[in-house]
Amino acid sequence: MIKKLYADTEERMKRALETIRKELASIRTGKATTALLDGIRVNYYDTMTPLSSVANISVPDPRLLVIQPWEKKLIPDIVKAIQKSDLGLNPQADANVIRLPIPSLTEERRKDLVKLVRKLTEEGKTAVRNIRRDSNEALKKAEKDKEISEDESRKAQEHVQEITDKHIELVDEMMKKKEGEVMEV
Numbered sequence: 001m002i003k004k005l006y007a008d009t010e011e012r013m014k015r016a017l018e019t020i021r022k023e024l025a026s027i028r029t030g031k032a033t034t035a036l037l038d039g040i041r042v043n044y045y046d047t048m049t050p051l052s053s054v055a056n057i058s059v060p061d062p063r064l065l066v067i068q069p070w071e072k073k074l075i076p077d078i079v080k081a082i083q084k085s086d087l088g089l090n091p092q093a094d095a096n097v098i099r100l101p102i103p104s105l106t107e108e109r110r111k112d113l114v115k116l117v118r119k120l121t122e123e124g125k126t127a128v129r130n131i132r133r134d135s136n137e138a139l140k141k142a143e144k145d146k147e148i149s150e151d152e153s154r155k156a157q158e159h160v161q162e163i164t165d166k167h168i169e170l171v172d173e174m175m176k177k178k179e180g181e182v183m184e185v
Contacts, residue, residue, distance in 0.1 A: 020124035
């Protein structure tokens with residue numbers, strides 16, 4: 001029962017980390033990356049479809065994304081979807097492709113993005129701590145129901161804390177890395 005709880009705790013914390021990683025990847029840093037467009041959805045035959053499923057996205061240089069839709073008639077829909085997003089980017093379309101220049105970030109915008117990074121990582125840490133709380137409650141319930149001894153419960157809670165500390169440390173590393181990317185000129 002305890003080993004299963006450890007595995008479950010670890011798995012849930014890894015999913016929380018992956019969510020944070022995806023959210024951080026969508027934050028614009030001033031360098032072109034295809035992850036910027038992960039949240040963009042396009043109307044494709046009356047279905048909202050991820051942009052990456054209807055077009056090829058490439059990064060020919062650090063300040064430019066090129067989007068090449070598989071069907072040319074999608075170009076206006078893709079341009080609209082990018083303009084509606086909160087990325088603040090200005091797509092330039094021609095007959096075959098959409099060019100998306102990535103402007104440099106102002107100092108003020110960089111500071112705002114660092115605040116956003118910190119907020120997202122703090123939410124991630126909270127999620128990890130909530131998973132720890134759930135695991136500890138399960139251990140206390142098992143102890144109360146006489147499924148495990150008090151010593152086993154205490155040792156298991158210490159191990160859950162170690163797992164938690166490890167994941168909090170990983171969140172902090174992600175935060176530092178992303179802050180460095182955002183502040184890099």
